Amino acid sequence: MNPSNPLVAEKRNTSCPLVFLINVDWYFLLHWRERALSARDNGWDVWVITCITDAKFRVEMESLGFNVVDVPISRHSINPLVELKVFRAVARALQSVNPAILHSVTIKPICYSLLINKVSRFPVVLSFPGLGILRSESKVSRCVWWFLRTLLGKKYVNTSVSATFENHDDRSFTQDKGLLFSHSEVVPGAGVNLQRYPLLDQKKEGVEVRVLFASRLLRSKGIAKLVNAVGQLVEEGYPIRLVVAGIADYSHSDGLQESELKIIRSKFYVDWLGQVDDMLPVFEDCDVVCLPTSYGEGIPRVLIEGAACGRPLVATDVPGCRDIINQGKNGFIVPVEDQHSLVDALKILVVDSKLRNDFGIAGRAYVESNFSDQVVVSQVLSLYQRIIMKSI
Structure with a gap:
């Protein structure tokens, strides 16, 4: 822990659960591990609610000090009965943890968390790591935009929902679609560990x-x-x-x-x-x-x-x-x-x-x-700190 961090100073003796709701285990480890580790080191009790596709990923997450809850999120399902079952599992898990902040990543977790937020009202951070299919004109895309506008449009402004985007185009695109957040900002990707990925020499001319x-x-x-x-x-x-x-x-x-x-x-x-x-x-x-x-x-x-x-x-x-x-x-x-x-x-x-x-x-x-991980982690932790200090 960093004793100079106001979050740590305020929450040192109390549980401060930070929940990542994310669609699949390997995606969390690939893109969110560093941010979760930094949150852990800064006083957060980190939980990961995700679909476990391989026991080794659960073991890895738990070895890092994260609490793990397995829920049957299906990334590509549009079956209402399947989605209702998943939604109930997610809602039960969140009710048990009672997060100080729920950080939802990718569109399905975002939709689940927005519905739950209507009842529970704990602060939510929505992360859009690219808009994927939402930039298409497909029937699924149109349905999702209708759902998001219903929960995040002018009629239903929610002061407990923040959002992050990886680029300015996506942030502007959602605004043009009519989505409103209490706060939104651009976080430049997942960040990269500059020691793990050093500057490498280039090959000489003439080599394949x-x-x-x-x-x-x-x-x-x-x-x-x-x-x-x-x-x-x-x-x-x-x-x-x-x-x-x-x-x-x-x-x-x-x-x-x-x-x-x-x-x-x-x-x-x-x-x-x-x-x-x-x-x-x-x-x-x-x-x-x-x-x-x-x-x-x-x-x-x-x-x-x-x-x-x-x-x-x-x-x-x-x-x-x-x-x-x-x-x-x-x-x-x-x-x-x-x-x-x-x-x-x-x-x-x-x-x-x-x-x-x-x-x-x-x-x-x-x-x-x-794009260093230090830049990204610092920005995300500052967002968490601003949210939690507002609620103290």
């Missing part, structure tokens, strides 16, 4: 350039476009290879199926790594990080980590990617669905090792100033 794609294997993440772009450059004689470190998500409506992944794996210029737990050796082995996504991103973690390691970036002109890439300074932004521009950007980096190095150094400096 390895382009990394690391993401969930969704069609909208653009892997098919990248495979075609790299294939075109290989046919033209450029020394380039594609490295894929991806998590299959077969249950997602946009997820690539095994037959589609098999075709990608069969390409002679593709190195298939599958799911990777430790990304540092992958960044060491690669020269460029590319994410030609059309998905509703927050700020893609692979771009932050890649820039921290001194790797130039190539990504599409969508919210989130624009926040981490300074055009022509640490990477290239290309139009969505523009195969020609993607090929041209990769070609420039393949033939110019000095530019790759310059982009890498600039990207590292940009991450140090804006």
Whole structure:
């Protein structure tokens, strides 16, 4: 604990539960572990209410000092009976814990917590790590926006609901959709541990350039476009290879199926790594990080980590990617669905090792100033502290 922290000083001898409500265990460990650890070290009694997909993840969370509650959240279900069952489980868990703050992450937990907040009224923080499907015009998207406006529109202004977004575009987008919060702010991604992801040397000119794609294997993440772009450059004689470190998500409506992944794996210029737990050796082995996504991103973690390691970036002109890439300074932004521009950007980096190095150094400096875990953690803890001090 930090004895100089007003939260700790006020709450040292009383329980101050902070509950993370999040859809799945591995996502919490990948993106929220550092923030939860810092909260723990600053006097919070941290709880994680999530769907446990593997016993090892529960053991890991408990070994970090977190209290864990398993609830059967289904990320992609729209069955009302299933959702009612999950909602009841979440409500019972929250009633038992009685959180000082409930921090809900991603859209389903956000919807559950807003309903519960109507009765319980404990402070809620809603985190939108990208808007995903909410940027589409699908029937599901329209239904979710109606639900959110019903609970967060002008008629129902709630003074106990705060929100965080990973980029300014998403924050403005929700405001344009009519959502109102007692407080909202932009927190730049999950942050990156600068010691864990150091600045790495670039390879010398003339060596085969390895382009990394690391993401969930969704069609909208653009892997098919990248495979075609790299294939075109290989046919033209450029020394380039594609490295894929991806998590299959077969249950997602946009997820690539095994037959589609098999075709990608069969390409002679593709190195298939599958799911990777430790990304540092992958960044060491690669020269460029590319994410030609059309998905509703927050700020893609692979771009932050890649820039921290001194790797130039190539990504599409969508919210989130624009926040981490300074055009022509640490990477290239290309139009969505523009195969020609993607090929041209990769070609420039393949033939110019000095530019790759310059982009890498600039990207590292940009991450140090804006995306370190210290920056992110400090902002989140300040938000918690402001909320709890208001309620004392």
